[in-house]
Amino acid sequence: MRITLVAMPWHACDIPSLAISILHSRIQLTRPSDDVADYYGNLRWAEFLVSASEGVLTPQVYAGIAEDGFEHGLGDWVFSAALYDDPEFGYDELRDYAAERGVDIEAAVACRAYAAEFIEAAAEEILAGDPEVIGFTSTFMQNVATLAVARRIKRLRPECVLILGGANCDGAMGHALHRNHRFLDYVVRGEGELVLPQLLDHVERGKAPEDLPGVCWWDGDRSVCNPAPTRIVPPAAIPSPLFDDWERALEDSPVRGHVQPKLVLEGARGCWWGEKHQCTFCGLNGSFIQFRSKAPDVLWEELSTLVTKHRLLDVVMVDNIIDMNYLPGLLPLLRDQDWDLRIHYEVKSNLRPDQVEQLAAAGVAHIQPGIESLNSRVLRIMDKGVDGCQNVRILREAENNDVTVSWNYLYGFPGETDDDYGPVIEQLPALVHLQPPGAASRISLERFSPYFEDPGLGFPARVPARFYGYTYDLPVAELHDLAYMFDCADAGIEGEVVDRLHASIAGWAGGYPASSLVQREYGDGGLLIEDRRAGWPAADHLLTGREAQAYRLLERGRTTEYLAKALGHAGLDGFLGRLLDRGLIFRDDGRHVALATRNVPIRGALL
Amino acid sequence: MIELGSDPAGTVRALATLRDHAAAGAEVRWSGRVDPGLPIAALRHLPPPDTLQGCAPGELDDWRRIHGYGICYYRVGPGFLQIKDYRDPANRFQLTVDDPRLTEAFLRLLEPAPLAELTAVTRRAVRVLAESNLVLVWQGHAVTLPPRLRRWPVPCQSI
Numbered sequence: 001m002r003i004t005l006v007a008m009p010w011h012a013c014d015i016p017s018l019a020i021s022i023l024h025s026r027i028q029l030t031r032p033s034d035d036v037a038d039y040y041g042n043l044r045w046a047e048f049l050v051s052a053s054e055g056v057l058t059p060q061v062y063a064g065i066a067e068d069g070f071e072h073g074l075g076d077w078v079f080s081a082a083l084y085d086d087p088e089f090g091y092d093e094l095r096d097y098a099a100e101r102g103v104d105i106e107a108a109v110a111c112r113a114y115a116a117e118f119i120e121a122a123a124e125e126i127l128a129g130d131p132e133v134i135g136f137t138s139t140f141m142q143n144v145a146t147l148a149v150a151r152r153i154k155r156l157r158p159e160c161v162l163i164l165g166g167a168n169c170d171g172a173m174g175h176a177l178h179r180n181h182r183f184l185d186y187v188v189r190g191e192g193e194l195v196l197p198q199l200l201d202h203v204e205r206g207k208a209p210e211d212l213p214g215v216c217w218w219d220g221d222r223s224v225c226n227p228a229p230t231r232i233v234p235p236a237a238i239p240s241p242l243f244d245d246w247e248r249a250l251e252d253s254p255v256r257g258h259v260q261p262k263l264v265l266e267g268a269r270g271c272w273w274g275e276k277h278q279c280t281f282c283g284l285n286g287s288f289i290q291f292r293s294k295a296p297d298v299l300w301e302e303l304s305t306l307v308t309k310h311r312l313l314d315v316v317m318v319d320n321i322i323d324m325n326y327l328p329g330l331l332p333l334l335r336d337q338d339w340d341l342r343i344h345y346e347v348k349s350n351l352r353p354d355q356v357e358q359l360a361a362a363g364v365a366h367i368q369p370g371i372e373s374l375n376s377r378v379l380r381i382m383d384k385g386v387d388g389c390q391n392v393r394i395l396r397e398a399e400n401n402d403v404t405v406s407w408n409y410l411y412g413f414p415g416e417t418d419d420d421y422g423p424v425i426e427q428l429p430a431l432v433h434l435q436p437p438g439a440a441s442r443i444s445l446e447r448f449s450p451y452f453e454d455p456g457l458g459f460p461a462r463v464p465a466r467f468y469g470y471t472y473d474l475p476v477a478e479l480h481d482l483a484y485m486f487d488c489a490d491a492g493i494e495g496e497v498v499d500r501l502h503a504s505i506a507g508w509a510g511g512y513p514a515s516s517l518v519q520r521e522y523g524d525g526g527l528l529i530e531d532r533r534a535g536w537p538a539a540d541h542l543l544t545g546r547e548a549q550a551y552r553l554l555e556r557g558r559t560t561e562y563l564a565k566a567l568g569h570a571g572l573d574g575f576l577g578r579l580l581d582r583g584l585i586f587r588d589d590g591r592h593v594a595l596a597t598r599n600v601p602i603r604g605a606l607l
Numbered sequence: 608m609i610e611l612g613s614d615p616a617g618t619v620r621a622l623a624t625l626r627d628h629a630a631a632g633a634e635v636r637w638s639g640r641v642d643p644g645l646p647i648a649a650l651r652h653l654p655p656p657d658t659l660q661g662c663a664p665g666e667l668d669d670w671r672r673i674h675g676y677g678i679c680y681y682r683v684g685p686g687f688l689q690i691k692d693y694r695d696p697a698n699r700f701q702l703t704v705d706d707p708r709l710t711e712a713f714l715r716l717l718e719p720a721p722l723a724e725l726t727a728v729t730r731r732a733v734r735v736l737a738e739s740n741l742v743l744v745w746q747g748h749a750v751t752l753p754p755r756l757r758r759w760p761v762p763c764q765s766i
């Protein structure tokens with residue numbers, strides 16, 4: 001069969017779609033006589049915007065909506081005009097929403113003017129390849145553009161079989177998408193590697209997929225939703241992705257000059273922490289949290305082959321959490337190549353200093369450690385399995401190794417109080433030389449998270465996030481099944497303490513580029529700490545003898561009792577108090593951790 | 608006082624030294640004198656001098672304004688080099704070089720050399736690289752201009 005796999009906007013323009021690249025490879029392996037092509041509708045949209053707007057709506061504008069529009073559903077709203085053949089659809093509602101929340105919608109409004117025309121062109125372009133089956137993938141804000149183009153294609157060529165899959169189809173969302181959109185022949189809920197080739201077999205033989213787990217299909221006008229698969233896809237069934245079509249599409253595209261292309265790879269699915277202690281706010285793993293990973297040498301083979309083939313050195317690992325076996329198994333292989341890789345990886349924040357060093361040496365220049373908070377009590381509420389001092393430690397170690405850290409400060413956890421924030425906010429000025437969070441934000445209620453699944457945990461009432469209302473012409477009950485994000489009453493801190501948290505994080509971000517707090521070995525076992533932090537008087541602090549010894553012990557978060565025992569000396573309160581006053585240590589939950597770094601990264605400004 | 612221009616061999620050596628300092632993001636203080644023929648705009652990724660005699664007004668200001676860590680550098684991959692060049696704000700480009708003649712010449716001239724010492728093949732490659740100011744040729748001497756960075760800045764996506 002001729003099959004086209006489609007990635008629509010707002011998939012990022014600098015990376016291939018891992019979903020269609022893996023499935024492309026999987027179809028080739030399982031059904032070698034099929035003819036498979038990938039269509040990058042996201043790139044076509046970015047190009048369309050540039051030319052239709054005569055250069056005003058640049059790939060940067062595209063990226064702005066793709067990266068920041070999700071929490072307001074802006075990207076989906078852009079295409080709902082095309083889905084419903086109504087240029088005004090949801091316009092007033094969005095305008096009110098934006099005015100209330102101070103959201104800039106100018107770019108989205110400008111893009112929307114071209115959406116219908118683009119959908120028309122994309123449908124024709126996809127059909128020009130004469131596919132018998134079209135598979136769409138949808139994650140984040142790809143839903144409405146995908147629905148719009150699928151609807152158009154069905155009108156133009158009703159016999160073409162349309163299949164939708166991807167993270168947006170997981171669980172109840174998949175059935176809601178299917179039953180409300182008659183033009184979608186099938187929706188695949190859950191992982192696609194095993195079931196998609198089987199579904200194609202059924203389509204080819206004209207057989208109803210009654211026995212295929214997770215598939216939604218039509219029995220006449222009745223949408224049938226088969227039970228979700230009970231078996232997870234084993235790593236052996238996840239082939240190395242095929243990026244050839246993406247490479248061609250990007251090379252031929254004027255967008256190429258505006259992006260730094262990156263490879264996207266997957267070593268593991270699920271979360272080894274979350275399968276035992278799922279973080280209460282986290283819906284990332286969807287309905288399958290069970291952890292499984294490729295063997296380190298298999299991943300190495302994939303990565304090195306793709307780097308060589310596509311001549312790209314930037315790699316985004318999409319794993320929700322790194323497999324700790326990759327530290328001994330994969331990182332040395334990466335380190336031993338003389339390649340200038342720049343890898344992004346999500347890690348757990350309790351990594352030891354030597355582990356951060358290993359990551360950096362292997363080219364992992366960018367980590368996302370899920371820090372979320374610097375207060376141990378709040379971290380316990382969210383079941384993170386790390387404490388505040390460990391989180392500060394990883395920020396310090398990132399600084400020591402020139403590693404970029406992406407993180408957010410989350411608040412709004414049921415059961416947290418102002419007292420969990422006051423002491424942290426007071427100490428934030430001392431952290432100004434460490435990488436600040438990208439933002440402080442109230443947690444959102446996500447499907448699949450413990451907070452969503454168990455209303456007893458603190459969010460009893462919830463409705464689909466407001467943006468679904470101005471994006472889809474569907475009743476609330478349907479949106480309830482289709483939505484990933486939900487609105488609910490705020491929990492946890494409110495008012496003044498929230499403002500103070502935001503203000504001090506803004507100050508942190510402003511002060512970071514010019515701040516350093518560096519320790520150097522001094523004389524016989526001493527430490528000289530040079531304080532050049534924004535907001536602090538320039539000072540050099542000399543620690544000698546037992547004090548220097550104590551400060552070194554505090555590189556790990558330690559209690560006063562531990563220190564006293566290790567040094568054989570009680571009465572450290574005065575010393576620790578002085579360190580705190582000078583902002584040389586951070587204290588949380590009875591532990592103290594040293595703040596001085598051994599290195600100051602070169603601070604770059606985003607171009 | 609660094610003389611750029613009058614002594615060709617010394618000039619390419621000095622540029623190589625500045626390039627290697629730029630690779631580490633090290634702060635360098637220097638002053639110099641430049642021959643008017645030398646393309647100063649191709650040096651904006653090197654640490655700017657405190658003073659520079661012989662340059663046209665505004666050129667040193669541009670250098671200071673545009674200079675930043677990682678505005679022009681190369682990365683090594685298996686069988687290819689990736690080059691990013693933002694020295695000219697009006698013509699920023701990224702390039703993947705995998706022709707072995709070009710990569711060899713590029714890497715060879717990290718150590719500056721007189722053209723006369725190079726093979727004919729390398730000299731032809733140098734001509735190509737010089738067109739994009741990736742190699743500077745000055746009165747019969749050549750040097751590769753972009754450094755291989757030794758550290759990622761924070762945030763690493765800034766370059």
Ligand code: SF4
Nearest residue numbers: 271274278279282320
């Ligand atoms: S937040 Fe991270 S560590 Fe926690 S359950 Fe989710 S993926 Fe796992």
